[in-house]
Amino acid sequence: MLFSKQFLLVFSVAIFAVFIGSQITEGVILVPYWQSLSTKEFYIYYNNFGPKIGLFYTVLTIIAALIPIVISVYCKSINSKAFKFSLISSLLAILFVSSFYIYFKGTNELFYQAYFNDAQLKKELIIWASWHWSRVFVEILSLVFLILALIKIPNFKNN
Numbered sequence: 001m002l003f004s005k006q007f008l009l010v011f012s013v014a015i016f017a018v019f020i021g022s023q024i025t026e027g028v029i030l031v032p033y034w035q036s037l038s039t040k041e042f043y044i045y046y047n048n049f050g051p052k053i054g055l056f057y058t059v060l061t062i063i064a065a066l067i068p069i070v071i072s073v074y075c076k077s078i079n080s081k082a083f084k085f086s087l088i089s090s091l092l093a094i095l096f097v098s099s100f101y102i103y104f105k106g107t108n109e110l111f112y113q114a115y116f117n118d119a120q121l122k123k124e125l126i127i128w129a130s131w132h133w134s135r136v137f138v139e140i141l142s143l144v145f146l147i148l149a150l151i152k153i154p155n156f157k158n159n
Helices: 005-036 039-077 083-112 118-152
Strands: none
Touching (some): 005 118, 083 118
């Protein structure tokens, strides 16, 4: 079964946009909620819901990051001019995935351990939010380059 370029564009962008939308939701709703909680309430909340939130974002992040990588492999295989855009999108995807290992993984683990006192937690949640919004920015850039790549891919039926 042949897929059309339009289907690939819409499907890839839709999946990636759902991912970015969930990230924006986390930044706009969850992070301010966490910041409004007392330290004790935050640790109770995080221990109850952190694993579910983590699983949800892990699945979405992996799927979103694989999209530009798969598109890059395809573009390279057909020697498409779209490859440079898909490669940039892929590198940005690797960067937003890497941010988890650079900052979020360790900090989230400290949240599970109830490591921070009141003042430290307030400060760390501000830092966490800054990392989060930086990551969202990288994700949006990745999406822009993904769209540029998908627009430049020749129709599958002609290949």
